[in-house]
Amino acid sequence: MRRSPLFSGIIYVVLGIIFTLLAIQYVNSDGGWSFFSILLVILATFDFGSGLRMIKIHFILKKQKNEP
Template sequence: MRQTPLFSGIIYVVLGIIFTLFAIQNVNTDGEWGFFSILLVILATFDFGSGFRLIRAHFRMKKQKNEP
């Protein structure tokens, strides 16, 4: 079974949410922005960007498929 860009995009967005929550928790625990917190935010940013790009690609491919 092949994964669609929509499914992969949703997975990336969920991972971005998880990394963001971990970064928030880490900052609340330590009380400051450390290396690990910044790394988690960078990973979340990449995941959100990739996820939204894949979701947009899914809808573009679906639109092109439905056009005559």
């Protein structure tokens, strides 16, 4: 059974939210930006981008499926 792009997109967006929250917590507790907090922000950016792209693909495929 294959996963739909919508499900994968939602998972990526949730991971992006988690990485963003971890980065915020790490910066607040450490008192500044470090390599680890920047890495978390970069991962969150990639996850948000991939998630939004997957959600867009889902709606494109759904539109193509409904066209005659």
